Amino acid sequence: MIDRTIYGIFRRGSRTYFYSTLFFPPGVREDVFSLYSFVRTADDYVDAVPQEVEEFYAFTDRYAMAMAGEATGDVVIDSFVELSGRKGFDPAWTTAFLRSMESDITVGSYRTIRDLEGYLYGSSGVIGLMMARVLDLPPESYPAAQNLGRAMQYVNFIRDIAEDLALGRTYFPHQEMEAFGLDDLSAISASRNPRRFAAFVRFQLRRYREWQEGAEAGFRYIPRRYRIPIRTASDMYRWTARTIERDPAVVHRRKVKPSVIRIVSGAASNTLKA
Template sequence: MVAEKHEHIFRNGSKTYYFSSRFFPPVVRRDVYALYGFVRVADNLVDDQPVDPDAFHAFRKTYTEALTSGKASGDVIIDAFLELQNRKHFDPAWTEAFLDSMEHDLSARTCESLDEVLTYIYGSAEVIGLYMARIMDLSEEAFGYAVMLGRAMQYINFIRDIKEDLEIGRRYLPLGGSGLTSLDSEYVQQHPEQFKTFIRDEIKRYQHWQKEAQKGYRFIPRRYRIPIMTAADMYCWTAHQIAKDPFIVFEKKVKPPKARILRKGIAHSIGVALPCRIVANQKG
């Protein structure tokens, strides 16, 4: 029943991660589901509208008290995560950083500098890479690359979700040096070339981080590398769609279809997948 709840949360929360994770062996997949259940519930508590700060603080308090006491909290999502955290030797400081970033969303509205963005990304995404490295029992040599992969994926989420974030008063992309003062649709429609250049430049930033992350694939056993590469390729595909037409972020939420995810995973499984490439300096 608990495993089914985790899978339900995962499938409803992220199609890309869920269908990519299907290529993990079952024992690893269960751990990934338990991890995702915890982070998705916390994330929903700060994203669902209207935001209920009391519900998030209660969730965090329940986690902290269970961690401190070593006793079950009675919350199946939290208890499954704590069992995973203990068994896979997650650093509790990672979870504090994650919860800090989630709490940040209760009040902070914009990120004005890259340093501010990266502080947020560390807790919201880079530690997820560290969790995954522990779940896969990777050597600590892989940790820096796992962090970079989490960073790259989160940055594409920020670009993809510009419209959605603006609707709840948030902006994660810093505008310094872009010549833009806003990412509101009406404003960027009046500054189309500046907006296109800005988005493509931010995609180049993602590309740099993604290329660095890919250097760490050599540390991942092949049976685990397939789902990781599949998910990464889907983020690359998303970046490619946005680079072609940056204004698409105001028209729809760019996500790969299930069939594309599964085809890519199968292609990686049989060793015929081609690397995803982005042309981020397109014109028009």
């Protein structure tokens, strides 16, 4: 039985992940809910306006207590730690995740793609690794799992350019922005340099597709009963990327997200294909 708090965090946090996850078998579904609620809660603290810095560090302290064997009374943390132990998560993965979340408190930009990839490993690559453990996939699947995690997050970065700018963040290498003649990625800059902005966004989408292709090469390791929700979520991110590629300026007008109907019909289609 999924705890109501955990259920609420997941449902509010991500339409694509939530509705895709419903197509997992019940036991796996509960584990994914526990994983997502933990990472979403940490992310929400650093994305709050103003940032809830004290709350974030209190969260990390409770996590350390739970890892030391103490029951914290925090259902999000306690359920994640139980999942982590049962599925054999490497504790270094969670450490890397919390380190990337902490960097959102102090770091607002990245100079090179190498700098950004360090953040991406902790914020999304390790989530892919945790999902691989949740699904009991073989170690051979891990590189693909990391690719899927960072590919999906990269689409979110592109989709959320305006939202992240409002938080004082730019998740794209400044070195690459300069190469396209852009000082920043604001709506004003995009309207003044529409071709440069569009070219820059499409360049970033090509990077997403490279990672996505690497991820899909590993789908063969996923059992059929688990492949349907994974492929459905993946398909929704492809749809988001295609929508933005047709009109990159859309990221400054609205948040591009698939509808519930699109997600559910996608899952139904994948069920027939599997």
